[in-house]
Every structure is written in C-alpha cells, then in structure tokens.
Amino acid sequence: MAYSFPEEVLEHVFSFLSSDRDRNAVALVCRSWYEIERWCRRRVFVGNCYAVSPEIMIRRFPEVRVVEMKGKPHFADFNLVPEGWGGYVQPWIRAMAASYPSLEEIRLKRMVVTDESLELIARSFKNFKVLVLSSCEGFTTDGLASIAANCRNLRELDLRESEVEDLSGHWLSHFPDNCTSLVSLNMSCLGSEVSFSALERLVGRCPNLRTLQLNRAVPLEKLPNLLHRAPQLVEFGTGAYSAEIRPDIYSNLAEAFSVCKQLKGLSGFWDVVPAYLPAIYSVCAGITSLDLIYAAIQSPDLVKIISLCRHLQCLWVLDYIEDAGLEALAASCKDLQELRVFPSDPFEAEANVALTEQGLVSVSEGCPKLQSVLYFCRQMSNAALITIARNRPEMVRFRLCIIEPRAPDYLTLEPLDTGFGAIVENCKELRRLSMSGLLTDRVFEYIGKHAKKLEMLSIAFAGESDLGLHHVLSGCDSLRKLEIRDCPFGDKALLANAAKLETMRSLWMSSCSVSYGACKLLAQRMPRLNVEVIDERGHPNSRPETCPVEKLYIYRTVAGRRVDMPDFIWTMDKDAGSPEGFLSNGAVEQ
C-alpha cells in the first residue's frame, strides 16, 4: 500500500491532537496509523488502574512521558471503601522504571503510594518533572525527601489532600541548593513544621515558582518573607492565618500581598483571625479562585472579601456564607463559574447557619456563567430546583447534598423528582449529577429520558424499585461512572442491562439489594467485566445465594481478575463451568 505521507509527517500531524479520544479515534483508522500513533503517544490516562495492566500499557505505548492514573472508587472519599481495598501503584512504577526511562510526569488519584514507590521514582527517571498525588495515601515524608533530593529537574510537587505519615518536616531540606526548577509546590496536607529557612531559600531561588501552597504549620508572621521572595506567585495558600493582633504584623502582611500583582488564587486560611483578612484586599481585584473551606469566617467578613473579588470564577466556601453572603456573591461576581458550599457542621440535623436553598437560587439568578455546583444544605424544594434549572441551562456539574437522607420538598412534602427532573431536562449539557433528598423511581425516568450527556451519576437513599436503575442504565447514553448507595436496586435491572456495563468505566453499589447469585450470573455472562463482591461479613458462600452482597464494584477490564485483593473481596468467576462455590480471591501480596 502506498502511503500519502511519510511517517514523520503523520506524526507531526498527530502531535496536534491532545485529547485521548481523538488519539484513540486516529488509531482506529488503519493499521499503519495505529502503529504511528502508538509510537508517538506521550500521555496516557488510565481511569481505573485495574482496567489495564502495566505490561499492556507499555507494550502498546513505548514512548510515554506522562502517566495519569486513578485507583479507588470515588466513594472511598466517604469511607465506603474498606481499608486495604487496593489501588497500589507499585507494580506500575516498577514496570515503568524498567521501560520508561524518560518518564516526566506521574499524576495519581486515590492510589496507595509507598515510600518504596517514591524512592523508585526518584532513582529511575532522570528527567522527572511532575509528581501530583491527589487523595493518595501510604507514604511518609521520607518518601518525599527522596523525591526532593534526587529529582534534579523537579517542577511540580503537589500532594493535594493526600494522607501522608508525617515523620518530620526535614524532607523539605532535602531539596539541593542548586534546585531552581520548582514551579509548583503544594504541601497543604502536611502537619509537620518544615524548616522555615530552608523553605525561604527554596522559594527564593526558584524564579519560576507560580504555585505555593503552605501547610498549617507555617505561621502568619512569616508569610511576608515568602511573598517578598516570590512576588510572581499566581496561586498562594497560606498556613494558619492567625497571630496576635499587632499592627506591625498586619502592615507587613498587607504590604507583602500588595506586591504580588499576578496573584489569581488564594487558599489555606486555617484558624482565621478576621482582623487579618483585610490584608488580602489589595489583591482581590485580580483573584479568580478562592478556597476558603478551612476558614471559619462569618458571613459579613466573607461578603467584604467577595464584593472585592469582582473577577471571581471559582469559590469554595463553608456554609457560614449563608444566604445573605450568596446574594452578595450573586451581585458582585458575574464571572462565577464554579461554586462549592460545604457544611461547617455536617452532623447537626438542625441548621447552625442561615443557609437554605435560597442562596443557591440567588447565585443561579445572578451568575450567568455558573456551570459547576456542589451545594450542601438542609432544605430544598422542587420550586427552587426548577428555578435553578431554568436560570442555568448550561449547567455542567450539579451536585446537591441535602443533609438529611430522604428529605422531601420542605414546602410540599413531596419527593424532589420534579425538581431534579427539571435539572436534567433543562440542562442538556449536564455531565455530572449527584442527587439527594426524597426521590422515587420517577426521577430516574426523567434522567433516563433526558440526561443524554450525563457521564457520572451519584445516587444515595433514593428510588423504590429496580425500575429506577433500569431507567438509568437503559437511558443514559453517555454514562461512564455510576455510584449508588442504600437504594432498593436489585438483580433484575442489573442483569437486564449487563451489556451496558461494558460501555462504562465502573459501577459501585453498596447497601443495595443485589444478590450473590446475580453477581455470579453477571460475571458469567460478561467475561470482560470484573464483578467484585466486597463483604466484610465473610465468604459469600456462607450465606444463601439470594442474600444481598454488602458492596459491589463492577468494571470493564482487559487485565483479567485482580491478584492483589484483600480477604474481603472476591471476584466472581467468569467461567460458568467452574464447580459450585469456587471463588478466587487472588494472592494478597502484591
């Protein structure tokens, strides 16, 4: 076959394709394009670390520079995934150490990372530049020391929301004196105090530093030292934002902030002393992103800040902001795209703050660019949801958590079906939805009918029967991730829509009514799925087949069954011919 273009030309053309979807599509055109594309693919995203194996990835893509990977299911964030579930990155690091000597970036989310892995990374990749560990766990500050000491060209070290065993703050001092390459450092999740002089020197010698997110232990009085050394910062996270109220501390701080003309993002603010908040006023005009979820700031102080941040695009805040504060937000911040309101006191049934559905309605009315919402509140009505849906038809992510499970419309006492129905019907671009409150099968009918672009759906304490699940699985054409807890969904819907599961990344169901027998049946029908039963009550065989399993995690995979499972997870056998009761648990060691 004659080629139109030499390989190099095609490679050059492909280099303009950044999205994985486009690259995957290109690879399907013909054999030669598949070959060319796989040799020039530099970034790989593995959404589920068990969907594919390191060997398969390396075999297909031999020249990768950037690997991004996710491990545990999302519900692990809320303690629904038992300790020891898995998500170990070590096998991947080992394989990549051997085959990807030029690897530059590793970005992991919800994975177990050990010091051994970090040391291996530090030793194996000479040009290593970026390490992002988001919501990871399993490593200590010793592992960080290895990274700091050995990665000569390190640009990014971002530990966002990871659980790190904090042995000491000395790890930071391991950055060599000739390390000047840092662009981004996020150590906000760490507890220990680092050597401040080491931090100061590090910040001072890295001229490209754009992001610096400190941990709580860095005192407020010392912030000017850092800000003066890095006036080019774009994102800054303070430590504990408290000190004795002294005019000299205040003026130093205010002056230091005023020098940072490029600042766009602020975060941190633990233990806020409100008297020090005005120190940031001088930069508010340029701020586009504000993360105040650790800041117990009352509404009036919040309003002062917000009304100065006219270009705010993203706000994460506690419900201390109250409805009044959200009204002020709606009035001031016309560029707002994303709002997250977290509960200050999630376990109180009664509201400790005056935050209701009205706050969200105000923002939906006042902020024409609003497309992403995460909102915790204690009451909601269909009317409010309908209003929000009509105000913001371009909504892309809508996550609503009404704190009381199965709470009805507080005005009419009806289910919130019509409200959420309005959301999916009006917001045709909706990609992510989390629901709460009292919901019948009807809401799932609406979702199946309208939510054609929905990719991720989270359901809790909702629905009445299998019909609900059936509507979702049969209607949502773009569904990739479905997570369900405490819903009366059982075998019928799952088995009737078995094929759908292969078109999705994963399905999580916990405290539902799926029986052990159905799990086995599903696994036999769908050999390209791993059907994993998680049950801490012991071997499912010790209970009747009709007994519902505790938790169920189903995902498509080309890597076969897991071999690193703990003793409370079982992969259902895909071979229908195996003897009754045979279950493989796999080796525990990895």
Place this chain on the structure above:
Amino acid sequence: MNSAVMKFMYTQNKAHRYCLTPPSYKTCPQFSHSLTTNFLQIYVISRKMERSCSAPAFEKDDLNLRLGLPGRDESEQPSSSCAKTNKRSSSEMDTSPHNNQSAAPPPKAQVVGWPPVRSYRKNALQAQKQPESEGSGMFVKVSMDGAPYLRKIDLKFYNNYLDLLKALEGMFKCTIGVYSEREGYNGSEFAPTYEDKDGDWMLAGDVPWEMFITSCKRLRIMKASEAKGLGGCL
C-alpha cells in the same frame, strides 16, 4: 450573655448524641449527668464528645420531648443497612448512667459516609492539632482579669484539673476554689475559663481532662461575678 450561650439557646439540644467514650470518661467525676442542671454543659459535652470520636454510636430512645426551637420532623430514619455497616456497638452506652434522656429527642443512628464530606476536610476544620513532634508541649496563654501581663503554661505538664488549678492559683496569687458541676466555681473569687477549638468560651472543669487539654486554646481567669453566666443554669 456570651456568644456561646446564645448559640446554645438557638439550637436544639443535642444531648442525645452520644458516642463511644474513652475509658477515662466513665470514671471522670466532673462529667455532668443530669440534663436538668445545666443545659449548656450537656450540649457542649455531647458536641465535644461527638467530635472527639470518629464514629458516634447511638442508642434509640423512645422519648420525643425536645428542647429548643421546633425544627424539621426527625421521623425519617436512615435505612437499616447502616446498622450493619456501622461496626461500633452502642452497648457501652446502653448501660451508662450518663444517659439521662428525660428531655432528649430520639437520637438518629449516624450513617457511614453521610453526609458525603471527606473526613480529611472535617478533621482539618475541627481539629486543632499542635505540630505532632515528640516532646512538644501544649503551651497556652493564660490571662487573668486585672493582671498586667499574660503567662504561658504547658498543659501537658499537668495530670488533672486539680494540679492545673493549684498551679494557676500559685501563679496569679488568687483563689479559684473547688469546682462543682452544679455551681461551677460559685463561691470562689475567680473562675477558670478557656477558649476551645471552636472559639467558644467554656468553664474549665466540665469535660474530661484529656478532652480539655486537646481542645483548650487559651485560658482566662475570670472574676467569678462575670463567670456566673457560664456556670449557672439558663
């Protein structure tokens, strides 16, 4: 009336929310038993206990009396599956003499993972941990009404309230007297108060010592006449 008291008046009594208690709690004489004596103390204790435990356990109670403003009906109970997933047993609390339920609403079983807030964030907001290095003290400032300057003490140095109060008496040359759960420090010239993690001012002596030292941010020795609002009944 200080802001802490105001807060309590406007929220429902949460005395029914108990959680697993550390062994010291049951033997701690300072813990207040009766709901009737001190609304404030019970509320505070239960809330503090809640926060010091990672997963509260609850016992069901038939009584439906409520204190505070009427709120939403609490008849909705989470699904029974949570009973399985919540592994902590509440048997310890069943027999505890501290459960005086005479005026408490029925407690709700808390559901694992609900509301969906990351424990990482919860802990970061509520906990006020000192840097965890070995041997670091728990230094807090101590002020006394009328004294020209503050002192600083290491709470870890003391084993119980008695030792602490003796030391404070010596440091500031004052008499603080004996704590009683009913009367607080009434009858003495001064009362020791402290600011806790939430920024509330509390009377020292109500909660178990362990809980006190982890939640105390600073101490203030108030004139007893001013402290009456904290210790007395509402």
